[in-house]
Amino acid sequence: MDAIATRNLTKVYRGHIGRGAVRSLDSLTLTIAPNEVFGFLGRNGAGKTTTIKILCSLLRATTGEAFVMGQDTRRRDTRKHIGYLPENPYFYEYLNPRETLDFYGELHGLTRAERAAEWDRLADLLDLRDIAGQRVRGFSKGMRQRLGFAVALVGNPHVLILDEPMSGLDPLGRRLIRELILLLHGQGKTIFFSSHVLGDVEQICSRVGILVKGKLTTQGRLDELLNRRVNRVEIIAAGLSEPAAAAVAARSDGVRESEQGRHFFVNDLDAANAVAADILQSGGTLVEFTPIRESLEEYFMREQETVS
Amino acid sequence: MRVLAVARNTFREAVRDKVLYVLLLFAAAAIFGSKALGWISIGQDIKIVKDLSLAAVSVFGVLIAIFVGTNLVYKEIDKRTIYTILCRPMHRWEFILGKYAGLAALLALVTAVMAAVAAVYVVVLGGRLDVTFFQAVLLIYWQLLLITALAVLLSAVTSPILGAIIVFSTYVVGHATSIFTELPPQFDGTFSKRVLEAVYYIIPNLSNFDIRAEAANGVPVAPGYVLWAIAYGAVYTAVLLTIASLAFQDKDV
Ligand SMILES: Nc1ncnc2c1ncn2[C@@H]1O[C@H](COP(=O)(O)OP(=O)(O)OP(=O)(O)O)[C@@H](O)[C@H]1O
Ligand SMILES: [Mg+2]
Numbered sequence: 001m002d003a004i005a006t007r008n009l010t011k012v013y014r015g016h017i018g019r020g021a022v023r024s025l026d027s028l029t030l031t032i033a034p035n036e037v038f039g040f041l042g043r044n045g046a047g048k049t050t051t052i053k054i055l056c057s058l059l060r061a062t063t064g065e066a067f068v069m070g071q072d073t074r075r076r077d078t079r080k081h082i083g084y085l086p087e088n089p090y091f092y093e094y095l096n097p098r099e100t101l102d103f104y105g106e107l108h109g110l111t112r113a114e115r116a117a118e119w120d121r122l123a124d125l126l127d128l129r130d131i132a133g134q135r136v137r138g139f140s141k142g143m144r145q146r147l148g149f150a151v152a153l154v155g156n157p158h159v160l161i162l163d164e165p166m167s168g169l170d171p172l173g174r175r176l177i178r179e180l181i182l183l184l185h186g187q188g189k190t191i192f193f194s195s196h197v198l199g200d201v202e203q204i205c206s207r208v209g210i211l212v213k214g215k216l217t218t219q220g221r222l223d224e225l226l227n228r229r230v231n232r233v234e235i236i237a238a239g240l241s242e243p244a245a246a247a248v249a250a251r252s253d254g255v256r257e258s259e260q261g262r263h264f265f266v267n268d269l270d271a272a273n274a275v276a277a278d279i280l281q282s283g284g285t286l287v288e289f290t291p292i293r294e295s296l297e298e299y300f301m302r303e304q305e306t307v308s
Numbered sequence: 309m310r311v312l313a314v315a316r317n318t319f320r321e322a323v324r325d326k327v328l329y330v331l332l333l334f335a336a337a338a339i340f341g342s343k344a345l346g347w348i349s350i351g352q353d354i355k356i357v358k359d360l361s362l363a364a365v366s367v368f369g370v371l372i373a374i375f376v377g378t379n380l381v382y383k384e385i386d387k388r389t390i391y392t393i394l395c396r397p398m399h400r401w402e403f404i405l406g407k408y409a410g411l412a413a414l415l416a417l418v419t420a421v422m423a424a425v426a427a428v429y430v431v432v433l434g435g436r437l438d439v440t441f442f443q444a445v446l447l448i449y450w451q452l453l454l455i456t457a458l459a460v461l462l463s464a465v466t467s468p469i470l471g472a473i474i475v476f477s478t479y480v481v482g483h484a485t486s487i488f489t490e491l492p493p494q495f496d497g498t499f500s501k502r503v504l505e506a507v508y509y510i511i512p513n514l515s516n517f518d519i520r521a522e523a524a525n526g527v528p529v530a531p532g533y534v535l536w537a538i539a540y541g542a543v544y545t546a547v548l549l550t551i552a553s554l555a556f557q558d559k560d561v
Contacts, residue, residue, distance in 0.1 A: 059561075078397075084391070089391075090392075092317060092389060094321065106310065107310050109310070
């Protein structure tokens with residue numbers, strides 16, 4: 001059973017006066033296996049939030065269907081399995097984190113004792129104890145996001161759907177969220193999150209899907225999508241005599257100089273190793289040996305271009 | 309229970325609304341000010357104070373129901389607090405019912421406070437309170453329950469401004485529904501007459517809840533009548549809340 005599955009999910013927002021209807025999501029078919037960390041990528045307006053809101057049954061799909069843990073998302077009890085963190089989560093400003101979690105626990109159908117246990121668990125996990133009594137009104141973005149995460153985890157759902165969980169956070173906050181996602185992954189949860197911060201995605205996702213203008217152009221394992229072959233190696237060497245340098249340059253596909261030394265570019269890993277051995281033999285020092293792989297960012301850019 | 313959780317928060321939030329206190333101040337001013345009008349009609353002042361205070365309780369209760377009620381669901385969508393709520397394993401009607409119940413509880417408190425102020429004032433002025441006075445307060449509250457259901461329905465489907473206009477018009481017209489049936493003879497058989505008759509059947513007859521004159525004059529009202537009015541209001545309210553739930557069921561938020 002897939003943790004999340006969508007079939008031909010399409011959303012057409014009814015047009016306003018003077019503006020036609022917008023097809024924001026076009027026949028999206030996706031499957032996410034249990035315990036996967038899935039990165040849902042796309043530029044602004046690609047339809048990420050639209051998809052997520054349909055999964056959480058805040059929006060009705062125009063056509064198509066969506067399933068979470070094998071159940072139609074339109075069914076009420078399907079939502080037991082979903083923990084949702086909206087893009088910039090908003091909570092009642094006059095409640096404090098403790099009251100907030102209690103409220104959501106009640107909506108989740110937890111008893112008083114269960115809610116108290118949830119508070120203990122989540123306050124520790126998200127470090128909420130020091131702000132337990134403060135009103136949400138005065139919270140910073142990072143505090144709100146932490147609380148949002150705690151709210152999503154109330155009731156310990158299997159599937160976490162996170163809409164840009166790292167946007168607007170500082171590097172430390174982003175790392176915290178990354179670690180949390182990996183921790184949840186370790187606990188067997190399925191994590192679906194949207195993002196346009198590709199570095200974050202690259203670090204924690206096992207699979208990604210790329211959405212371009214409402215259409216899914218790619219879905220697959222990150223290591224399969226990216227050309228993981230080393231397609232270029234950069235070697236920096238110092239202390240080479242002029243003739244030795246000229247000899248090495250003759251065997252490379254490109255040369256550049258900087259104050260670090262001479263940069264040699266070689267388009268093949270084995271050849272690069274041979275070049276490095278040559279450098280050492282001619283009495284030079286290896287300053288750097290860097291295999292260059294395609295990054296998700298380069299891939300993503302290529303994807304955008306093929307569509308437009 | 310989920311409905312209670314939503315209701316409790318709605319109540320908590322509404323109690324913090326400054327509009328509430330401004331309206332309560334005006335209500336108090338109207339109750340105490342009624343004495344001034346009492347002076348003009350010598351010997352009638354207690355009667356006038358009772359009549360006008362009950363009118364104040366009704367009008368300011370309705371204003372609170374309108375100001376808070378037409379915002380209830382709209383604000384949750386607008387401020388996006390609704391996202392994390394409706395994604396829970398709850399029915400959308402439970403949310404509607406919870407919002408409604410929270411405001412109904414607040415109005416019960418507000419009505420009780422305003423009525424208590426009016427009652428104490430009547431006694432201080434040397435008047436007597438009889439059962440009709442309290443029956444009148446009960447029916448005023450019952451009318452507020454109906455008005456609130458309409459406000460909540462509109463807050464789920466339209467903007468607070470439009471909602472407020474519709475609720476307020478309904479309140480005004482609902483107290484004068486007889487104009488629809490007592491049309492001059494030149495309307496007989498016309499299309500406008502049929503339309504107005506249709507409006508008459510749709511708009512709740514709010515004068516059913518108005519026993520202020522009896523309360524002011526100390527004329528007893530049959531308990532049967534009060535029960536009938538309560539049943540009338542309950543049915544109307546239930547229908548409005550059902551429509552609100554259905555309208556909200558498939559709404560994109
Ligand atoms: N309520 C709405 N009515 C009309 N159009 C909408 C509505 N919500 C979203 N859209 C349109 O749908 C498209 C997709 O929006 P969506 O919010 O899903 O994108 P996104 O991928 O989440 O973007 P972002 O990265 O900016 O959050 C956009 O073109 C947007 O203008
Ligand atoms: Mg978005």
